[in-house]
Amino acid sequence: MDASITADRSLADETYRALLEEILSAQLAGGAVVQERRLAARLGVSRSPMRDALGRLEGQGLLVRNAKGVLTVRVITLADYLNSVAMRMLVEPSAAAQACPSIATETIAQLSAMLNAIEADPDPDPNVVWTFDDALHQAIAEASGNPFMADTILQMRRYTTIFERQRKLAQRKPGLSDHQGIIQALIDRNADAARTAMALHLERVRQNILATY
CATH class of the missing domain: 1.10.10.10 (Winged helix-like DNA-binding domain superfamily/Winged helix DNA-binding domain)
Known part of the structure; x- marks a missing residue:
């Protein structure tokens, strides 16, 4: 049984x-x-x-x-998307700062290698880009050490992911330079820089969606 x-x-x-x-x-x-x-x-x-x-x-x-x-x-509307991004902007920069002391060096190295491969590819597969994006944000959420914060990020990212992928915006997502900034802050174990880099990244994502909607 x-x-x-x-x-x-x-x-x-x-x-x-x-x-x-x-x-x-x-x-x-x-x-x-x-x-x-x-x-x-x-x-x-x-x-x-x-x-x-x-x-x-x-x-x-x-x-x-x-x-x-x-x-x-569920249909994810623009309002749903913007509200989800707003929640991420409240939580995710703090998660990035909190992740700095604890995220494994091996994890940072893997994320950096994934991003470098994407940058080196003139026409990366959108699925590869999404895999990296998921891996980076999930790693930061988990390394924050706060399960409530991690769960909020997971739930809000689902809404933003659905909206972006249904509108086929993956290839137009801002992110490579933003992600390099986040990863470099993690490498340096610089919490303030990680907080700033994540906030900048999310604001650029929000502005990009508004510009293309």
């Missing part, structure tokens, strides 16, 4: 992660109707883990009910 429960939980987790990635990458676009049976068949799972995964996504606000009670993928 315990093994069966563990297997069911694992399958539900895998289903949740698969659906979350499809939402974040805009494969499941905002406003799309969620058809439980069709999704379950496509992912090769039973309806039980699918219901579990959908319930988690609805609880996180990524799936919503329309006026008819039909489950749909």
Whole structure:
């Protein structure tokens, strides 16, 4: 029985992660109707883990009910995006400062190598850019040592990611020089510089969206 429960939980987790990635990458676009049976068949799972995964996504606000009670993928509006960025601007610069003393040297080296590879590529794959972006911000959030701060960053970044990817803005994201500034501050273990670099990066992201909307 315990093994069966563990297997069911694992399958539900895998289903949740698969659906979350499809939402974040805009494969499941905002406003799309969620058809439980069709999704379950496509992912090769039973309806039980699918219901579990959908319930988690609805609880996180990524799936919503329309006026008819039909489950749909949440549409992230410009207002949602700007509010999410505003929350990140309140939290993430402090997270970057707090991460400076504790983030592992190996992690910084890996992030720096990823960014250097992107800079050296004249036409980097947007998915590679997103992978780096996720890795940098997640590493900083986790190294902040504050789980509430890390959770806020995670949730707000989901909204900003969905908005940017649905509008296909990944390749136009500001960031390479900004990210180098953040990484250099982490290398130097300079909390003030990390705070400033992160605040500047988020403000430039916000301004870029407003300029292209």
